[in-house]
Amino acid sequence: MTAVTTATGFAEPTPSAALLLLGQKADLASERGVECPGALPAPDDPGLVERARAAKEALGDRVFVLGHHYQRDEVIQFADVTGDSFKLAREAAARPQAEHVVFCGVHFMAESADILTGDHQTVVLPDLAAGCSMADMAAIEQVEEAWAVLTDAGVSARTVPVTYMNSTAAIKAFTGRHGGTVCTSSNAQVALRWAFEKVGGLTGDGKVLFMPDQHLGRNTAVEQLGLTLEDCVVFDPRKPGGGLTVAELEAARMILWRGHCSVHGRFSVQNVTDVRSRVPGVNVLVHPECKNEVVAAADLVGSTEFIIRALDAAEPGSAWAIGTELNLVRRLAATHPELTVHYLDSTVCFCSTMNRIDLPHLVWTLESLVEGRVPNRIVVDPEDARWARAALDQMLALPGV
Ligand code: SF4
DSSP states (O other), rough: EEEESSOOOOOOOOSSOOOOTTTOOOGGGTTTTOOOSSOOTTTTTTHHHHHHHHHHHHHHHGGEEEETTTTTTHHHHSSEEEOOHHHHHHHHHHHHOSSSSEEEOHHHHHHHHHHHTTTOOEESSSOOOOOOOHTTSSHHHHHHHHHHHHHHOGGGGGGEEEEEEEHHHHHHHHHTTTTEEEEETTOOOOOOOOHHTTTTOSSSOEEEESSSSSHHHHHHHIIOOOOOOGGGEOOOSSSGGGOOOOOHHHHHEEEEEEOOOOOOOOOOOOHHHHHHSSSOOOEEOOOSSSHHHHHSSSEEOOOOHHHEEETTTTTTTTTEEESSOHHHHHHHOOEEEEEEEEOOTTOOOEEEEEEGGGGHHHHHHHHHHHOOOOOEEEEEHHHHHHHHHHHHHHTTSSTTO
């Protein structure tokens, strides 16, 4: 199990995941802690930018601020480096001299940073409410039960777990314990090929248990590996036996966890049709966390880093419709005035948990560190960290990663 500690550690975990008011109480067990001991600056404080700058300057090299691509501009301006979750974890690991790593992203990313950084470093998440709905869709107890179902069905010995970076440390540890690998949206194809090779290759009867994003798993298997939609089954942890028969498990090649991203899962084929009729010649570029029918209707699919590179290399004057998180698309539109950049669906909005990290929380975090207090420290259980590290190291050992 993972553990989350705060500098003061006052709140008892609450029994339910009730919605908590910002800055009051905490639910550390469900990663929804929102307590900010001391004064959380008011959002309309006109001195926030100056306070953040002064605190960061006072900390100097002792602090390293990471900013995920989906973060707000007001936070990104203070990031020492920006990137996707994998790049940021690697950047954190490459800064052993930084005493504190402030992770402007979500909880599972800060966990990975804690796993990859040294014991002398602390990893801090400015708001513990910044979780990830996708990561929350796979609890370790559910995954252990699912493995028992696969074992009872006689298929677990021919199954390799592959977990997306967007999962808790406990799921990564499960994956490491069972000889699997972590993957990202950039290297999912390589990771799946490696996993299938372990169990007889793509044409054999071996299987991959892919967690927690069914869409990334399906898109990679079908669009990049040449498997069929019929080769994929969805394991629903809320149903007995995952909602699958032994025969279905036996016939499957990809056993997809029933999880999805609440942002990317909302894009639809209708969005693609609409933008094509509104903007002739538009290039539709979507993230692989989108549904398979959306990916199939798009022109290009790729990770956030791929999307950024594609727009950097785009022909001036070309038009693009992007299906990923809104903060990133807005920033791309602002940095590429030579292009016409559309958001694929104007009704899909920001990642709400990413947006929990705002300037007041960043100021509060940096000023706390200046005062010698370490708030919202993310600490992964050592045993989980050991096995999660094995799964992360396996990913780093994949060809071309
Ligand atoms: S965009 Fe989706 S996968 Fe990424 S943090 Fe938000 S909910 Fe999780």
